[in-house]
Amino acid sequence: MTSIPITDPDDARVAPYRAVRERDVVGRGERFVAEGEVVLRLLIEGGRGAPSAHAPESLLIAENRLDALGDLLTKLPPEIPVYAAGQVVMDAVVGFHIHRGVLAIARRAQPETAAELLARLPAKALVVALVGVANHDNVGGIFRNAAAFGADAVLLDETSCDPLYRKAIRVSVGASLVLPFARGGSGHALLDALAAGGFRTLALSPAGTHDIAAVPPAPRTALLLGAEGPGLPADLMARTTTARVPMATGFDSLNVATTSGIALYELTCATP
Amino acid sequence: MTSIPITDPDDARVAPYRAVRERDVVGRGERFVAEGEVVLRLLIEGGRGAPSAHAPESLLIAENRLDALGDLLTKLPPEIPVYAAGQVVMDAVVGFHIHRGVLAIARRAQPETAAELLARLPAKALVVALVGVANHDNVGGIFRNAAAFGADAVLLDETSCDPLYRKAIRVSVGASLVLPFARGGSGHALLDALAAGGFRTLALSPAGTHDIAAVPPAPRTALLLGAEGPGLPADLMARTTTARVPMATGFDSLNVATTSGIALYELTCATP
Incomplete structure (x- = not known):
């Protein structure tokens, strides 16, 4: 691996790195920005026993x-350019201080539908399904917990x-790069796909009927979570x-990512 | 309650609200900034059955x-001034857009030591103890879970x-205003105070000996948590x-606030 020195912030070869703070994805959504060594390592080496x-x-x-x-860089295919810049040039390209000093542009995998993704999961499977969770921190935190x-x-x-999105990847500590996901359609379409795939869907809500610890197990389970505040639609x-x-009474408020962690813990780890 | 109109961003009466983005606490730490209706309500009315x-x-x-x-404003003591400003003036005072439109300056309660606080807790008590958790989001999230x-x-x-700190209050959804806390001293001093108070301290770590679900209960329990990354010091x-x-193997990484939520859930709610 030979790195390519970049000394001019306006160098056209690093144009995709320009102003990444303002752009969560790059190039009409086909590409995305990954930052930091841990995330770069997952992008190159994969994780959880699977390639990225x-x-x-x-x-x-x-x-x-x-x-x-x-x-790590020796594991890159030789056709992938590694641009190297001093910190001042790097910060000038990106538009803010990159204290981790590690960025990558990656091309996202071919998207698949929920039905396609569910069809390739094992007979015993656990899935997290999100409706209306638009906050990057929460989506990142939920991926981290799911992994x-x-x-x-x-x-x-x-x-x-x-x-x-850059921040969702970072908060997920790279889990969103290695955990399969499908995004699109309505909440009802997600429930349709889960039902067709033989999943028992468990919707989490402070108004839920069952204590999470008292739900009987099912071979294929989906945890359904909605946004904080509005929660899941009644229908x-x-x-x-x-x-x-x-x-506890009087303060029944948990963050949605924390809720996902507790529910996943209960379904996978708690003593029966 | 009569509000006092403010039309000049340089009005000396609203000086404590100036540049709050840069200042987490105000006036040498005796005062702090609270924002948003939910937090203001806890500040004025208290919560969890106790006044703020x-x-x-x-x-x-x-x-x-x-x-x-x-x-809510009618519940304020009459000597507390309520300044009212148009959004433009308010934003100019504060230095950024306050989309919630609700700010308060409050004087913090007289601090107490860990020993003083533990001495006034009931015989059966659950405490969260933090060492080196410097991230505002994590401290806020831990208070939210503790409440x-x-x-x-x-x-x-x-x-x-x-x-x-402003952000810690916000992420805690006001829990840090109503949940008693004591801050100061070293981690060892905290453990000394907990031991003197008859607490069994349970340190949470990925390298911990016991499964959290398998720890026998104790009447007074303290959960000890350290910063993500370094974790708790070995001593x-x-x-x-x-x-x-x-x-799961291969991705043993949970956020410290999420960890606190799972451990608190296991200790207080999970079916035995």
Whole structure:
């Protein structure tokens, strides 16, 4: 691997890295920005026993990070350019201070539908389904929890945010690069696909009927979560089994990502 | 309640509201900034069956929010000034757009030591103790979870962040205003105070010895959490019972606030 020195912030070869703060995805959504060594490692090496479905197109690395990343960079296909710049030039290209000194542009995997994704999961599977979760921190946190508890995939309706937004990737600690997901369609379409795939869908809500610890297990389970504040629409709740995380009275408020972590923990780890 | 109109951003009466983005606390740390209706309500009315320990000194409200907040404002002591400004003037005072249109300056309660706080808790008590948790989002999220699961108090060492920082209050959804806390001293001093108070301290770490679900209950329990990344110092772990949240192999990474939520859930709610 030979890096390509960049000394001019206006160099056309690093144009995709320009103003990434303002742009969450790059190039009409086919490409995305990954930052930091942990995320870059997942992008190149994959994780959870599977290669990353997304392909790096180029890297922009601070000169003083090149040596430390040497072992990883040798695993890149030789046709992938590695641009190296001093911190000042790098910050000038990107538009703010990249203190991690590691950026990549990657091309996203061919999208698949919820039905296609569910069809390739094992007979015993756990899926997280999101409706209206538009907050990047929450989507990133939910991916991180889904990976930590071994969920098989994440489904998102069209109003939930793209898990490959820069901040969502970062908060997920790269989980959104290695956990299969499908995004699109309405909440009802997600429930249709889950039902067709033989999934029992469990909608989480403070108003849920069952204590999350008291829901009988099913071989294929989907956890359905909505946005904080509005929560899940009533017509979606009506189509599912509903469950709640029990809380102290007077302050029954949990963040949706935390709720996902507790529910995944309960379904996968808690002693029966 | 009569509001006091403010038409000049340089009006000396609203000087404490100037440039709050850059200042997390106001006036050498004796005062803090609260924002949003939910937080203001907790500040004035208290929560969890207890009054807020902190006293509002003044309010700055967007004119178009005054009517909706009328019932709450009548509960203010009459000597507390309520400044009302148009959105443009309000934004000019504060230095950025306050889309919630609700700010307050409050004086913090007289601080107490960990020992003083523990001494006034009931015989059966659950406490969260933080060492080196300097991230405002994480401290806020931990307070939110502690309140949701009915913990009695939070202890923080001197290197953890102030729970009354603006962002920590916001992320806690006001829990840091109503949940008693004590901050200061070293991690060892916290453990000393907990031991003297008869608490069994349970340190959470991916390297913990016991599964969190398998720890026998104790009447007074403290959950000890460290910063993500470095985790808890080994010399503190050596003084405690250590526990872990079991996770899938290959991605054993949970956010510290999520970890607190799962552990609090397991200790307070999970079926035995």
